[in-house]
């Protein structure tokens with residue numbers, strides 16, 4: 001097997017090498033949304049979602065220090081994680097762009113917990129209250145206490161090899177959210 005070694009700088013591996021390492025790691029795709037203190041909706045495409053604990057129900061996302069969505073999350077202490085469906089690909093691309101008017105072209109509403117949630121493009125939505133914030137370098141790890149989840153049937157959007165794609169055939173029929181076998 002051929003091993004490709006990478007240069008290091010300042011005693012640590014270069015950012016490019018980390019990106020190359022992560023590119024083979026396929027994930028789902030989320031759009032993290034929050035209102036700012038003035039009531040403006042913010043959101044960004046995010047694949048750093050991790051399920052942390054079930055008791056208490058907690059997840060985390062890592063948000064760039066400069067992200068407007070992180071500022072909004074800090075201001076209101078609440079956010080939603082919209083797990084994107086395959087049909088939400090254009091929305092995921094838009095929420096990863098510099099477009100200032102990202103919400104103009106998507107269906108969204110204010111949820112019971114007072115956060116903006118995507119109506120048509122999200123497969124599942126978790127509404128969260130900020131439980132903790134930890135700055136690590138150029139990102140902040142946001143821990144969210146999950147207050148409510150909504151699961152809808154559909155095909156998830158994936159990201160890997162620097163490309164959006166759908167789930168492979170055969171996986172789709174196998175698992176409907178909310179129907180996991182006992183013990184999983």
Ligand SMILES: Cc1cc2nc3c(=O)[nH]c(=O)nc-3n(C[C@H](O)[C@H](O)[C@H](O)COP(=O)(O)O)c2cc1C
Nearest residue numbers: 044045046047048062063064067068069096097159
């Ligand atoms: C597949 C994918 C995953 C991403 N995941 C993250 C992430 O986990 N955290 C993050 O801060 N940015 C992530 N980004 C980048 C942001 O979506 C992008 O920088 C966005 O324009 C930030 O918007 P803002 O700075 O206006 O808030 C991701 C982009 C893509 C395409």
